[in-house]
Amino acid sequence: MASVARVLIDTPLPQLDRLFDYAIPSALSDQVVPGVRVTAPLRAEGRLADGLVVEVGDTSSFDGALTPLESVVSPARVLAPEVWALARRIADRQAGSANDVLRLAIPPRSVAAERKWLAQGSPREVPMVAHPVEGYEGGLIESAIDGDGRLALRSLPGVIELPDGTWVGRWAVTLAQAAVRAVIDGRSAILAVPDYRDQEQLEAVLRTLVPAGTVAALDARRTNAQRYAAFLSCLTQPADGAHTPRIIVGNRSVVYAPAARLGLIALYDDGDPLFAEPLAPYAHARDVALVRQQQQQDCAVIFAGHTRSVEVQRLVELGYLSDVAPVPLVTPKVVPTAAQQSQQAADGGRVPSSAFRTASEALLAGPVLVQVARPGYVSLLACRRCGQAARCTNCAGPLQLASSHAVPSCAWCGRLAGDWACSECNNRTYRMVTRGSARTAEELGRAFPGMRVVVSDGERPLTRVEGEPRTLVVATRGAEPIAAGGYAAVILLDGERMLQRESLHVGDDCLRWWSNAAALAAVGAPTLLVGVGGPLAQALALWQQHSYAAAQLHDRRTLGFPPALRVASVTGKPAAVQSAIDALALAPIRDVLGPAPVAPEGPRSLDDGLVRAIVRFDYAHGDAVATALRGAIVRQATGARRPPGERRRGRPAPTLRVKLDDPEIL
Template sequence: MASVARVMLDSPLPQLDRLFDYAIPPALASEVVPGVRVTAALRSERRIADGLVVDVGDTSDFDGALAPLESVVSPARVLAPEVWALARRVADRQAGSASDVLRLAIPPRSVAAEKKWLAREAPAVVPVGAVPAVEGYASSAVESAVDGRARVALRSIPGIVELPDGSSVGRWALTLAQAAARTVASGASAILAVPDYRDQEQLEAALRSVVPGELIASLDARRTRPQRYAAFLSCLDDVPRVIVGNRSVVYAPAAKLGLIALFDDGDPLFAEPLAPYAHARDVALIRQEQQSCAVMFAGHTRSVEVQRLIELHFLTELAPVPLVTPKVVPTVAQDPQSRGDAGRVPSAAFRVATEALQAGSVLVQVARPGYVSLLACRRCGQAARCTHCAGPLQLASSHALPSCAWCGRLAGGWACSECANNTYRMVTRGSGRTAEELGRAFPGTRVIVSDGERPVTLVDGEPRTLVVATRGAEPVAVGGYAAVILLDGERMLQRESLHVGDDCLRWWSNATALAAPGATTVLVGVGGPLAQALGLWQQHSYAAAQLIDRRALGFPPAVRVASVTGKPAAVQQALDALLEVPIRDVLGPAPVTADGPRTADGGLVRAVVRFDYAHGSEVATALRGAVLRGATGTRRPPAGQKRQRPAPTLRVKLDDPEIL
């Protein structure tokens, strides 16, 4: 019997990011095995901590007496060896803690779901049956990539397909479902990651048409805790499954992993907002290297990060044969006078919508939800602000008084702070206002609004139906839309971000992909390379051009970046730790207030470190050391008082997509 357990403690403290050796009491010897939850004494904190057993053995490198484990929480082995290896690798790459990664990988425990899983009979292997070939690509191209455990970038085919049960999904969903079905039929598991629940509903519907339902495990935050934990436990069974979810699904345990596929990897929802901030794309690539499975990045557009990997010959491109090119008409070249609020729906788009409404539904994409999201003074044009908190004023409906978008206060007696004028005009129209205007422009038409407050995932596609949706909230129409109108393009491009062009092209392409074959998409008020890439359906060419520009400027993904945020002294100490590391340069430090509250002895500052991929491990190690030094430093207390540890202020974030 093993006598020593190596435990990863569940703690956010960076100094505890290592395995601790504990003695296994004789009473627990049969229960302590790798993967189980345990409790152990943490003497430095004088408390009992939760942990996961990573390994057991007979010896320890610690010379002193080992503290015994307190208890075994459950016999369920929830930490799979491949998940631990992945968590350790991701944490080291991102200068983070493995316990933070495991918190993303293993859902919160549900006792009832766990007891039911432990009492189950051994699951039987369910036959998949014949898997149809993936159509639209070169003969057996997708199948060969899956069977050969290849790394591919798949250009998804635009359009809507009808499944045997009568439901409609994007064609991309059926392609991924068929690739996953082939993987399961070969005796391996597949992990499919999508940005949000809308995509997940389509993918699950497509999967049910090619894979038995009991082989599909859905891991997403919308499910209740028992449901999510039960689905996670089912992934621990030695039965091939298709595991579907959002960004954290890339950490799911999987028996004999054969495929990891991400749809629309450029979506910001794949960027993890919690430490250690690892993007799902990077996690998938690390796991592919560790487990030698196939990896597939599919989408109607191509992220610049994937384009870089293609140019390095790390990924192989798979394009449809023959190419499918939707009909896209940019109005900026046809009707230059249509720009601005006065011509929000130009005559060309109006004619297309009028004709299309006779045959089916029409989709109108807008930038913002709500009624009117921004008001301005009618006389001087100054943005209308709340007199209480200086937040932007908005209108909830045509009959409502202006209210603050931040504090919610009504602004009945508002007057401009610049010219004292008390009248305002609408600057940006939201989905509600647009629906109202289009309802008047097309009398007798049913108008459906889909946004964050009124989510709609499917419409019947009947004629004289107008769907007004915010970007990313477009529902699927049965048979596809008869026309797609893309409004507010110029306003979408006004956002200050390195990825603004990539995001806009992705929003427009995903909406265009919902159109029926031969239907017209009208892009309003946008020209140049973006309109050309959308019109020719050559999104990969735009990504290639962006990568050239970023190489010249030294921007990601041509280089890697790390942000170091904290008090000036702490940031400088972290930068000093990089003196012996080969980095490109450091931008800053510069004052920052948005990332955190001001400290007692001054504001926070942030420095941006740029470095090459080859030196990522050295940079991460040096910055991790700086974080540890800041967390373990102590100050001498007054006589008679207990020694105190100051709260660390240093935060390191690698590959932050919003730094530049």
């Protein structure tokens, strides 16, 4: 019987990111198995710590006497072997800690849900009917799932009505049918989507295809008990060791879900920034899916979307992913309206006359969608005389208006600015620079009298609207509700404003926002892009988003920007950043940009005195660079010493932060 347990201690300290050997007391010998939660003594700190058993065996590399485990928290094996292997690989790839990954992979414990799961046996298998994936060349997607293929899938635009009367995007039907194919073969499927709106569509389709209990939903909107119960349902059953195939749906962290027999990982709209993990070790869900597909070889991976990210385009050009398009090719009717063609319209020149006429005619047939850049009333003000941006005198944040009768207030600190005066010319009058969803709805309500105006944004989110005529829906980007039967027309406003954001991905993001909105139109309904021309408008009009991604990739290869190369940002105090750069002296990197001062974000001053360096390197050398940066983090955490005379004040907090593949660093 095994006498040694190798335990991963739950701690944020990077120097403790390794397995510790503990002796297994005879009283716990039957309970200590890989995957269970335990408590273990930490001699250095004189306390008990939580941990997870990763391995058990008879020998240890430690020569001294092993400390015995304190207790077994629960017999549930919450750490599946495939999840541990994935967590360790992602942590090493991102210069992070396995504990940080496992906090994303394993939900907080719910005792009631755990007891119920431990008491039940394997669910009774219910026969399911395979549904061919519609809209694509016969058997192509099915063959990829059966043969562990890798696809870059161009999603079908449009909406479709389910048997229960619910309307969903056609992309949701495609992914659901692909998941059913994997489950019928006895394998689980993981479906990752950006947010709850997309997840609701997927779940609606799956309810019509598979029996209740087959779908496990792992998303942050569930209560802790619900999420933990769904997580447990994905594990191997404790009573008989059986694995029940599941269709696991959720947001970015669902890619870590346990599945002993995984047949499919599918991501919809992987270019959405919601897939970028904001917590350490900052791994993008797309990269996690690719690593897991390599790790569990008998698994297919699909990246679907109306647009294609530059990262996926790179993999297509390398031959790693296969490009799959609908047959026949479906293209919405998109009409770009260049800025120079705009004419004075009913809302003061914001909508060109052609778009105004299109909306007037379409409102008689069904609802019309108007996409705008920002929520609220007016999100930015400027001096009426000189055009200088109106700023708060307290924190220098931008001033905004909440309504037509409101006093300007700061978007950062919230302070009212009723006595504002321009810092350049001392003028006290301002003008509106950007109009939000509320202001747009007010203006369009006057332009289209007698029409029902509906607003959908972050404050008033809507997921669905009825397909009634004479309904005008004003929505911010990403908050567009689905209309029954599709929209009779789609008007895309504020294109120029969206393109003014300083980001390497601004063109990709705009094309994705516009394409997703255009995909909600009814068959043959027009989509008008206002005020934007050039390659972006052409890619949208021809529905050739992959061609735009290819052109972007070519430009980034020339400039040495991601994803042609990998990058790592190193942020901290100057001495800590320089130490990390010195650690890369023997690593095969391309170059180092900086260090440069980090500008404080918003009204906070916590970033004062920090600098950032950007390291560029090839994909083949990623492990070496991550190892070197990881070593720098550990050395700073263990080497920080208290200055003389301050021994009772504690050790200085580490300031070094490393982010690999940060999508917004350039």
